[in-house]
Amino acid sequence: MALKTMHNLRALALIGLLIPFALAHAQATGKIVCWKDKAGKTIGCGDKVPPEYQDNAIRELNKRGVTVNASEPAPTPEQKKAAQAEAERKAAENQVAAEQKRRDKALLDTFTTVKEIDLKRNRDIQLIESNIEAQQTNLKNANDRQADARNRIEQYKKENKPAPVPIQEELERSEAAKVKIQAQIAQKRKEIVDLNQQYDDMKKRFAELTGTAPAATPAPAPGPAAATTKPAASPAPAATTSAAAAKK
Numbered sequence: 001m002a003l004k005t006m007h008n009l010r011a012l013a014l015i016g017l018l019i020p021f022a023l024a025h026a027q028a029t030g031k032i033v034c035w036k037d038k039a040g041k042t043i044g045c046g047d048k049v050p051p052e053y054q055d056n057a058i059r060e061l062n063k064r065g066v067t068v069n070a071s072e073p074a075p076t077p078e079q080k081k082a083a084q085a086e087a088e089r090k091a092a093e094n095q096v097a098a099e100q101k102r103r104d105k106a107l108l109d110t111f112t113t114v115k116e117i118d119l120k121r122n123r124d125i126q127l128i129e130s131n132i133e134a135q136q137t138n139l140k141n142a143n144d145r146q147a148d149a150r151n152r153i154e155q156y157k158k159e160n161k162p163a164p165v166p167i168q169e170e171l172e173r174s175e176a177a178k179v180k181i182q183a184q185i186a187q188k189r190k191e192i193v194d195l196n197q198q199y200d201d202m203k204k205r206f207a208e209l210t211g212t213a214p215a216a217t218p219a220p221a222p223g224p225a226a227a228t229t230k231p232a233a234s235p236a237p238a239a240t241t242s243a244a245a246a247k248k
Helices: 002-029 077-110 114-158 165-210 224-228 241-247
Strands: 032-036 042-046 058-061 067-071
Touching: 077 165, 114 165
Parallel strands: none
Antiparallel strands: 032 042, 032 058, 058 067
């Protein structure tokens, strides 16, 4: 502790010697600059900073010894890296905020009520379901072609004859078509799930922006069979013959 205090006193004494000399020099040159070491202590003053201290903290004084300008030391590689990371993080946050603002504006410009969002959802889902129905028709046709090709190949086998190449190729094409169509149907069904989630999020955000309570998603209307079919009433139990005889 005593050694550190002595070192500080020496540094102050050095500065005390440098400043008067530098001020006298400033009377002739018009300015004076002082520079610090890596620890932040002033170690010299003059009319210009030595090259080896250019990256350190620098202080410029006028003729009266008043600081008129000061610069911080150049950042270290670690500080530069941290500053760059922070700048990139803020830029990413600003980009996300700008995109959210754009989406909010588009949402409010497109819909005026939650009901309108549900109507748009239903229309979009109906389009996907129509595509699924068409794909299911294609799948049925592929199944029929596959079954026909297999039957014809089996017939040739019963006759101990090789099936013609075109029939074998038709079987392979129908099987490949089935795999492709089934994948397309699965993808469309996933689109419906994702679309429902997307519209649920839209409704929630719309409610937040407008200050209204989000409405529940309407349940699908029951089909004709479900609407008209009623469970049959259970028949009443018949009176036993022995009970009637007893009353007589």
